[in-house]
Amino acid sequence: MKALIPQFLVDFWNGLPQAVQTVTISTTQILVVTVGVILTVAFSTYFERKVIGFMQGRIGPNRVGWRGLLQPFADVIKLLIKEVIVPTRSNRFLFVIAPLLSIVPALATWAVVPLHPEFVIADINAGLLYVLALTSVGVYGVILAGWATNSKYAFLGAMRSAAQIVAYEIAMGFALVGVLMAGGSLNLGDIVEAQAGGVSQWFLIPLLPLFLVYWISGVAETNRAPFDVAEGESEIVAGFHVEYSGVAFAVFFLAEYANMVLISALTAIFFLGGWASPFEGWSFLGEGSFLREPHFFWLAAKIAFFMFTFFWLRATFPRYRYDQIMRLGWKVFIPVTIIWIVVEGIMAWMQIGPWSGLAG
Amino acid sequence: MLEEYLPVLIFLGVSTGIGLVLLGLGFLFGRGQKDAEKLSAYECGFEPFEDSRSRFDVRYYLVAILFIIFDLEIAFLFPWAVSLDTFGAFGLIAMGIFLAILVVGFAFEWKKGALEWD
Amino acid sequence: MFHAILFYAFAAVLIGAALGVIFSKNPVHAVMFLVLAFFQSAVLWLLAEAEFLAIVLVLVYVGAVMVLFLFVVMMLDINVEQVRESFTRYLWLGLVIAGLMIIELVNLVWVKSQDVLGQTGFAATPEGYSNTKALGSVLYTEHVYAFEIAAVILLLAIVAAITLTMRRRPGLKQQNIAKQVSVDPKDRVRVVKMDAERAE
Numbered sequence: 001m002k003a004l005i006p007q008f009l010v011d012f013w014n015g016l017p018q019a020v021q022t023v024t025i026s027t028t029q030i031l032v033v034t035v036g037v038i039l040t041v042a043f044s045t046y047f048e049r050k051v052i053g054f055m056q057g058r059i060g061p062n063r064v065g066w067r068g069l070l071q072p073f074a075d076v077i078k079l080l081i082k083e084v085i086v087p088t089r090s091n092r093f094l095f096v097i098a099p100l101l102s103i104v105p106a107l108a109t110w111a112v113v114p115l116h117p118e119f120v121i122a123d124i125n126a127g128l129l130y131v132l133a134l135t136s137v138g139v140y141g142v143i144l145a146g147w148a149t150n151s152k153y154a155f156l157g158a159m160r161s162a163a164q165i166v167a168y169e170i171a172m173g174f175a176l177v178g179v180l181m182a183g184g185s186l187n188l189g190d191i192v193e194a195q196a197g198g199v200s201q202w203f204l205i206p207l208l209p210l211f212l213v214y215w216i217s218g219v220a221e222t223n224r225a226p227f228d229v230a231e232g233e234s235e236i237v238a239g240f241h242v243e244y245s246g247v248a249f250a251v252f253f254l255a256e257y258a259n260m261v262l263i264s265a266l267t268a269i270f271f272l273g274g275w276a277s278p279f280e281g282w283s284f285l286g287e288g289s290f291l292r293e294p295h296f297f298w299l300a301a302k303i304a305f306f307m308f309t310f311f312w313l314r315a316t317f318p319r320y321r322y323d324q325i326m327r328l329g330w331k332v333f334i335p336v337t338i339i340w341i342v343v344e345g346i347m348a349w350m351q352i353g354p355w356s357g358l359a360g
Numbered sequence: 361m362l363e364e365y366l367p368v369l370i371f372l373g374v375s376t377g378i379g380l381v382l383l384g385l386g387f388l389f390g391r392g393q394k395d396a397e398k399l400s401a402y403e404c405g406f407e408p409f410e411d412s413r414s415r416f417d418v419r420y421y422l423v424a425i426l427f428i429i430f431d432l433e434i435a436f437l438f439p440w441a442v443s444l445d446t447f448g449a450f451g452l453i454a455m456g457i458f459l460a461i462l463v464v465g466f467a468f469e470w471k472k473g474a475l476e477w478d
Numbered sequence: 479m480f481h482a483i484l485f486y487a488f489a490a491v492l493i494g495a496a497l498g499v500i501f502s503k504n505p506v507h508a509v510m511f512l513v514l515a516f517f518q519s520a521v522l523w524l525l526a527e528a529e530f531l532a533i534v535l536v537l538v539y540v541g542a543v544m545v546l547f548l549f550v551v552m553m554l555d556i557n558v559e560q561v562r563e564s565f566t567r568y569l570w571l572g573l574v575i576a577g578l579m580i581i582e583l584v585n586l587v588w589v590k591s592q593d594v595l596g597q598t599g600f601a602a603t604p605e606g607y608s609n610t611k612a613l614g615s616v617l618y619t620e621h622v623y624a625f626e627i628a629a630v631i632l633l634l635a636i637v638a639a640i641t642l643t644m645r646r647r648p649g650l651k652q653q654n655i656a657k658q659v660s661v662d663p664k665d666r667v668r669v670v671k672m673d674a675e676r677a678e
Contacts, residue, residue: 019480026367030374038378081389094506100379107375111368122367125608129438129533130368136431136541140513143545147506147552159420159549166427166545173434180441186610247386251379323477327655330475334430334466338459341437345452348444365524417553418643424546425639429632431542435534436628439614446615454622461629465636474640476652 029121033110040303041257042072048311055315079253082246087149094148099244099251102141105134106258113265114189116275116296127188128180131266132173135221139165141255149243160322161223161230167329168217174337175214178207179270181344192274196294198281202273206347209340211271213333215306218263220325222256225314229322264306268299275299422474433462485525492518505551509544516540529609 013021046061046068053060061068086095112127114120124130139162146158182203183191195202204211220227244252268274277298279291320328440455469475495518498511516539523532617625 022363022366023370026370027374030367030371034371034374034378080386082386083391084386091504091506094510096383097510099383100376103379104372104375107378108368108372111371121371122364124364124368124529126529126533126610129530129537129610132434133533133537133541136537139541139545140548143548143552144506144510155552159417162545162549163420163423166423166542169541170427170430170434173431174437177434177437177441180438181444184442184445185608186438186442247382250386251382254382323653324655326477327475331470338463338466342456342459345444345455349449349452362524362527369521418645420549420553421546422639422643424542424549425643426636428538428542428546429636429639431538432632435538436625438534439530439610440618441614442608443611443614443618446611447619451618454618454625457626458629461626461633465633469636469640472640472644474644 026121029119030111033115033121034107037107037110037258037261038254040261041254042076044257044261044307045075045253046071047307048314051308051311052315055312076250079250080247084246084248085243087151087243091148091150094144096248098141098144098148099248099255100141101144102138102255103251103258105138105141106255106262109134109262110265112188113262113269114192114274115299117294119296120189123187123189126186128176128186128191131188132169132176135172136169138255138259139169141252145244145252151243154243157230164223164227164230164322164325164329165221167326168220168333171213171217171329171333171337172221174334174341175210175217176270178210178337178341178344179203179214181341181348182207183270188269188274192269192276195273196276196280199273199278200281202271202276204271207271207340207344209336211267213337214270215263215267217329217333218267219310219313220329222259222263224256224260224310226317226320227325229319229325260307260310261303264303264310265299267306268302272302273298274302419477426469426474429462429465433458481525485522488518488521488525492522506548509547509551512547513540513544516544527609530613 016024049071050060050068061071064070064074086092109131111122112120112124112130142158142165143162146154146156146161149155179191180186183194185191185194223230275294275296275298277292277294280294282292436458437455440451444451492515495511495515499508499515502508502511516535520532520535520540523535
C-alpha cells in the first residue's frame, strides 16, 4: 500500500516542518470524525422515523431511495433551499449566532471521545471536565434563540427549556463525579481502560443508580420525549425555535441529534466500557478471537443501542408536566447522587468493589 | 500537556466553520419573497398583544442562582474524586463536612419551597 | 514562538471583548461580549498551564454565572439611554479610579516581581502529571480550613438568595406530586363486569 504513494509526495511530506505536519494530521482526523458524526446524525433522523413508525404499526419513510434510505438527504436539500425568515423585530445578529452556539459545543465535544483504543483526537488530561464545560455552553443557543426572535412564545419556551437543562446538568455533574471516583482519572481513555476485563468490570454494576440518573438526565438535557415540554409539538409549537425556518432550523435540529449521539457515546464510555468488548472475560472463545478484541465497532454498537432507547422512549411514554420534570431533577436526582457519592467514598475507603487493591 | 489542546482548538474552529458554511448556504439559496405577514412574529394569527418582555418571574433567577451554587460544589468535588487515593480517611471526612454543610443548604431550600413550581 | 502568537492573539480579542462590554448599546450584546472575554481568559490560563482552572472557568463562569446574567438582562427592561446620559458626568471619577488601579497593577506585576521575571517559560511537567490531581492532593489536606470556609460561603449564598427572592403568593394551591405519583390504581378505578345488554 505504502509503495503506491509516489515518492515526491512522501518527500514533500517529510520536508514540511513538524508543526504543519501535526496540524494537517489533526485537521484530517477532525474532518473525518465530523463527517462521521454528521452522517450518523442524518441517518438517525431516518432511523427514528422508521423505529417509531414500526412501533406504532406503520412503515416509516420508504419513498426516497431504496426503503427510504435517501430520506435524510432529501430533508437536507429541502431545508437548504427553504427561505430563511428573520422576523422584523428580532435582533438579527443574535438570531444568526444562536444556532452556531448550539452546534459548536455539540460537535466540539467529540474531540475528546475515545473512539478506538489508539484513536482519540485530543488526549487531554481533563477530558471529563471539558465535556461538562461544553454541555454547559450549549444552554446559550437555546436562550439566545428564544430571545432573538422577540416572540413571547419563543421566549417562554426558551426560559423553561433553559431552566430544565440547567437543573439536569447538576444531576449529570454529580453522576460524573461518581464515575470519576471509580475511574480515578479525568481522561476519558483512562476511564474506559479502568473498565477493561469483561462485563463484570464495567461501571454499570457498581454504579447502577448513577447510570440511571446520568442517562435519564441525558434524555432531559437534550429536550427529548418524555421531557420535551419546552418544544412540545402540540403545546408551544416548537418552543424556542418556532420562528426559525430553513437552514437555521436545520442547524438546531442537527445540534439536537448530535447531542443525542454524544450522550449515547458518553453513557457507553462511562458506564458500559466504551470500546471494550463484552466478551472479554470469556476465555473459552480462545485467545485472540476477534470477538474479544476491543474495537470501535463495540462503541458503535453501544451508541446504536442507546439511540434506539431514545427513540423507544419517545414512542412509548406520554409527556411529563413541567413541574414534574423540575421536581425529578431537583428533588429526586440530586439527593440520590449525593447519597451515592458518600456511599462510594466509603466503599473506596474500605476498598471494596472497584477499589479493591488500591494503595492507601 | 499543552500540545494535546491544539486539536481541541482546531476542532472548535472547524465546527464554527461548518456552522457558518451551513448558515451561509442557507442564506444564499434560501432567498424568497418577503412580505409583512411572513416576517411578523407568530401569535396564532393575531398581531402581538403586548411587548414580548413578560413580567419578571423570579423563579428563573432563583433556579439560576441555585445552579451556580451546585455547579461550584461539583467543581470542588472534581479534584477530590481524582485524588481519592492520596489521602485516606482525612480527605473523606473533609469532603464529608463540605457535603454536610451543603446538604443543610439543600434541606433549607427544600423546606422553604424554593424547589417547587418550577 | 507559537506560544507567544497565541497569547497575543487571544489577549487582543480579550481586550476587544472587554471594550465591547463597556461600549455596547444593547445589554444582551454586552453579556455575549463578556462571555467571549471569559473564553479568551480560559485560553490564556490554559497557556499558563492551569488546565483545571481554565476549564472550570468555562464551566462555572460561562456555564452558570453568565446564564444568570443573561436571565436578568433579558427579563429586566433596561432603559439604555437613561443609563448613558450619566456617562460623561462621572467620566472624571472613572478615569481617576482607573489611573489608581493601573498604578497599583504596574507596581505589583512589574516592579515588585523583577527577580521572578528573569526566568523564561514554565518548568517541564513530569510524565503522568495531572493538574487536577496535584490540586486535589493539596487542597483537601493542607488547605482544608479554607475549603470548609468555601462551603460556608456557599451556604450563605443559598440562604441569602432564598431569603431575598422567595415570595409565597397567599392562597396558592399547589399540587403534591409525590402523592400523585404514589397513587394506587385500585383507589381510583374500579372495574365492574357487566353482562352485555340488548337494546330494545
